[in-house]
Amino acid sequence: MRKLFLVIAVILLVGLTVGFYPGWVEKPVKDGTGPMAIRLDPGVVAPEYHSPLDWWQKHHMDAVNRGDLAQTDCLYCHQPETSCNNCHRYVGVTVIGR
Numbered sequence: 001m002r003k004l005f006l007v008i009a010v011i012l013l014v015g016l017t018v019g020f021y022p023g024w025v026e027k028p029v030k031d032g033t034g035p036m037a038i039r040l041d042p043g044v045v046a047p048e049y050h051s052p053l054d055w056w057q058k059h060h061m062d063a064v065n066r067g068d069l070a071q072t073d074c075l076y077c078h079q080p081e082t083s084c085n086n087c088h089r090y091v092g093v094t095v096i097g098r
């Protein structure tokens with residue numbers, strides 16, 4: 001009887017651990033789902049300096065910080081809250097203002 005109780009207790013513990021284990025963390029993904037998803041008006045076309053996009057994702061800060069491009073011009077297509085700051089908050093970078 002006691003052994004059966006122990007077995008049930010162990011199964012319950014393992015089940016709760018697996019069930020509540022925080023394995024899935026949301027990331028700011030382009031066209032993803034959830035509040036962190038990066039969204040842009042599908043009507044706007046990406047400018048040439050975004051290409052290749054994975055290079056731009058890593059180097060856009062250099063273009064802005066160096067002054068090659070003005071940050072206010074980014075906001076012509078980008079809404080800061082839905083396509084800058086959701087990623088910036090995730091990585092812990094300064095938030096973009098209006």
Ligand code: HEC
Nearest residue numbers: 030038040044045046047053056057060069073074076077
């Ligand atoms: C003419 C409109 C336009 C302008 C201006 C613009 N963007 Fe974009 N941007 C886009 C579009 C459209 C995409 C999505 C590209 C795609 O999905 O291939 C994008 C994607 C990005 C991404 C990648 C997002 C991701 O997670 O994949 C970053 C970062 C970005 N832009 C930063 C900037 C910055 C910084 C500026 C200003 C220097 C800027 N953009 C100016 C239209 C624009």
Ligand code: HEC
Nearest residue numbers: 038057061064065071074078083084087088091093094096
């Ligand atoms: C997909 C993620 C992502 C998106 C979307 C994104 N950024 Fe960034 N941004 C970063 C990362 C990561 C850094 C920091 C890189 C580092 O410090 O090495 C950064 C840094 C910057 C910096 C330099 C900040 C500093 O303190 O030096 C500027 C300016 C900037 N981003 C502008 C923008 C603008 C404007 C947009 C929206 C148009 C945008 N970013 C969208 C990831 C992103």
